[in-house]
Amino acid sequence: MIQNWNSMSALQDQLDEITSNTRHLVQQERLAVGERAVAELFETGIEDRILPVGAVAPDFELNDSTGRAVRSKDLLALGPLVVKFFRGRWCPYCVTELETWRDLYGRLREHNALLVAISPQIERQSDFMCGQHGIPFPVLSDPGNTVAEKFGLIYTVPEYHRVYFRSVLVNIPFVNGDDSWRLPIPATYVVGRDHRVLFAEAHADFRVRPEPEEALHVALAPHAR
DSSP states (O other): OOOOGGGTTHHHHHHHHHHHHHHHHSOHHHHHHHHHHHHHHHHTTGGGGSOOTTSBOOOOEEEOTTSOEEEHHHHHTTSOEEEEEOOOTTOHHHHHHHHHHHHHHHHHHHTTOEEEEEESSOHHHHHHHHHHHTOOSOEEEOGGGHHHHHTTOEEEOOHHHHHHHHHTTOOHHHHHTSSOOEEEOOEEEEEOTTSBEEEEEEOSSTTOOOOHHHHHHHHTSGGGO
16 A cells, blocks of 8 residues: 655655745846746657657666666566656756655565666766765666667757856766766656556656656556566
8 A cells, every 4th residue: 555645745845945945046047047948848849759658668778876787677577667767966856856766765665666767977976976865776877868868858958058057067068978968857757567658757847746656656556567
């Protein structure tokens, strides 16, 4: 049985607090850069092109933060898999979301479900993040966003937004190990043992994330096994 449904709003409440604090601390003209980028990305229709529920999830093999290869086939042989795509350790929204999943990870494992988080950041960045935030599940590096692209999640940061990132000392080329300026929109998937997508949610607005409890409910359901 899934418990703690009263906490379903907990993650978005935390993310909304980050947004509120940012709006108090950052000048309006600087905030407008991010708002423009979000609006333009939404207008591309990227949310409608993500890999949908019912599709067969692409197999992948990526290195975790220690350099160990992790294969989706191996994980799905053990149980349902939650796949969490995030932008990078520089994103406070992503870190907050991963910390929420950190606290739910024990419930996943009790039911033989698993979780991996995937971003384009290099292994060393993932290693820093895992140590700093106590992340117990594999954090995988996706060089060039190859896997995220198969899930339909990739966009290129526009030049005016790159200028903003540089101004706040977010060095995405350094973190990702390439100068493509390509990022995934944050997304949560649940993949059943038959490799079918059971849950899929992604948002062009990086400040909005699905509640982990929703995906957890799907991952622990009998049909996921």
